[in-house]
Amino acid sequence: MNSDHLSLSPVTCHLSPVPYFQLRMNSDSTNSSNDFQQDSNSQLPGGKSISKQADVEENIAKTASILADSTDDTDSNSIIPNADLNSVLLYLQANAVSTNAEYNSNLSDVSNNELGLLEEKINHKIQVQLKTEEGRLLLILPTESQVPGSEISWSEIWQQMKQRLNGSDRLRIPNTIVHLVAQDRLLDSRQLQQLEETLNEVQLQLKSVATSRRQTAIAACTLGYSVEQIQLQISFTTDLQATPKALADALYLEMTVRSGGEIRHPGTVIILGDINPGGIVVADGDILVWGRLRGVAHAGATGNRECIIMALQMEPTQLRIADAVARAPEKSLRQFSPEVAYITSQGIRISKAADFSRNQLSKINQSL
């Protein structure tokens, strides 16, 4: 492992000095004031952009200045070691939207090898998906490059799958046929049988397996499933970056996201239930919580600042939209009404749902 990566910089923490912002939009006297502490623009795991806001925190500002100077500049003052600088550059490159033209000259010397590494990092966030395509219910497992195959990751995939199945239990029609898209994941007959049993428990029938691996195909054949051999799409990293993917269909879940629970989805997420403290939902689109939001919600995780977070009861540990972070106020409110969180030039704000739909939505639409 690269030791540079772990070296400490003089600027210790990006969450230290915290300005306060009034978050409620409508400050009529009936509204009790609810201050959200705004940690603006800390770089986020998924929020892949470095913004150019006025209130950027110290270290981000420095990052930008170093980027502007030169990549080779690694004097004692620079806060990012060279290796990390490259990763920042990569990251800027991956997000053409937020990259200023002046930085482009620095980006050319990045090797393809490193790009591959970065790609892996992003893909790591992919979870098991259950979706309908042309009337067929597909159970899609992440590829081995997305989640490397091992006993641990299998149990993780297993848990994710159960979670997804239980979360959409009520709306499912019994005896629906499921097609497993195993991609390049190596599955033995024991694992396939395990899958079938679990699907049977929720009255789903496993019918076919699509795989690009010989061993998986053989295992599926012996168990009597129809097998579809697929060619795994070898995606060139450059292609992926050039053409941004469309958001996935909304994920509708009827569940409580408990502490340690994590829902990630490349689209909008709708939760019919609560997000408990310690639980996290990360969506590339909006997040709608029909219940209490008390954990962490991250909307627009790939950098879309137009995304919003809606909850019947907004008491979050943290709210994140694109690359902005907001903490909950120290004092919690007594009364709650449905609220919407969205990003403004001052950071994340919250307003009552009724007011939001009237004023803000139209404003957002106008600006688009």
Added chain:
Amino acid sequence: MTRIIVTTSGKGGVGKTTVSANLGMALAKLGRQVALVDADFGLRNLDLLLGLENRIVYTAVEVLARECRLDQALVKDKRQPNLVLLPAAQNRSKDAVTPDQMKLLVNALAKKYQYILIDSPAGIEMGFKNAIAPAKEALIVTTPEISAVRDADRVVGLLEAQGVNKIHLIINRIRPAMVQANDMMSVQDVQELLAIPLIGVIPDDERVIVSTNRGEPLVLSDTPSIAALAFENIARRLEGQTVEFLELDSPNDNIFSRLRKLLWTKIV
């Protein structure tokens, strides 16, 4: 020379995390640069006790996956600038990290901080192995109960096998009145069984529960308490000072009179 100390116990619920949080704060108050490392992946609590939960953006797992720099994951405490927390991931299992990765993290922290306190999870499985891997010293936390002492004894054996030989004992949640009435193991009983040097005795105190729920370590509280004093004494003993042990074995009313005396001196 950075001191890398693991707080462990074997048994759960004896106060490892409370000790880590308060000791970290006490050492920071003495002017030391302290890093608290939460090694309890999947069931993290240290951030709650410190009241830093809502400031966590990155965790140790993200640092190891190279998704952020180490200093980005460190959460600074606004009440005590000498102290930082390296949070554990809540959505992973104990197998998410290896002992070698823990060593890597702690050694990187050791370049900047004078004390690194590692909060170990309960048990003796992977999480425990991760927590003790980088440690040079250990603090064993136990309560005066047969089960806790038995588990502590096992853990001392495992630590010695791992080459951690500087081991000190903290006896938590002692109730002098019960010891007096012969209903609870005394400090001497525990020490006799474990045969490791004692570094502190912390009395049972309701205020510990209050401070835990509020996310404000007792050591930071304005009103003095015997438990906070006990934590501060442990910190000073770690620093090499000789501090007399608190006289907890004296009758129950003495605690209150002592507390009252403390309060009076503060007011006058």
